[in-house]
Amino acid sequence: MESFLVSTGIVALAEMGDKTQLLALVLAARFRKPWPIVLGIFAATIVNHALAGAVGSWVTSALGPDVLRWVLGGSFIAMAIWMLIPDKLDADDVDKAPRYGVFLTTVVAFFLAEMGDKTQIATVMLAARFDSWAAVVAGTTLGMMLANAPVVWLGERIMRRVPIKLVHTVGAGIFLVLGVLALAS
Structure with a gap:
């Protein structure tokens, strides 16, 4: 349960102000x-995070515990720093015409935008940290939905009221603590 709850919270925070959240706003x-x-x-999130979780689980089996501890600790600390860098949405990230309908356009645009994104990297790290691929993928997917679904329905009203800088700072703090804990254990 810990892996599910930690994954949900971390990804929900990491997604705030992220380019995929901005993409959700643009699509809406x-x-x-x-x-x-x-x-x-x-x-798009289920497929993307299932693949990322599989990579994270593989990393766990491929690396020894000491190497994994240093890789995870360093990765979480790097993620803390990355959280403090605001994302911007490129105009090219959204297809001009929904040739294949709104659903398929969203799946493709969101999947591509999520490649190499903070939340995808976080999913890899969380799957490597916790020995529960399904719980991590379910948690990161729920975190994505908690951050993005309200944006689709409520859009700019939410974005005006939520201080994104504060959310990023809190998220960075959580990643920093996880990194220090991983290095200390």
Whole structure:
């Protein structure tokens, strides 16, 4: 249960102000069809995070415990620093015409935007840290949905009220603590 709850919380915080959250906002504003967008985000996240979790589980088996401890500790500390760098959405990240419908456009755009993203890297690290691939993937997916679904439905009203800098600072602090704990154990 710990791996599920930690994964949910970390990814929900990491996603705040992230480029994929900005993408969710852009898709919602452009298409104004929240259900296909939310379902597309869910489908893309499940596939992306399942693959990332598999990589994290593989890393656990490939590295010895001492090497893994240093890699995880350093990775969590690097993630803490990365959390403090704000994301921007490139104009090229969103397809101009939904040739394949809102759902499929969302799946493809979200999956591609998530590649190499903070939350995908966090999923790899969490799967390496916890010996529970399914709980980590379920938790990171729930964290993504908790951060993105409200944006699709409530959009800019939420973005104006949530101090993104504070959320990033809290998230960075959590990653820093996890990194120090990993190095100290």
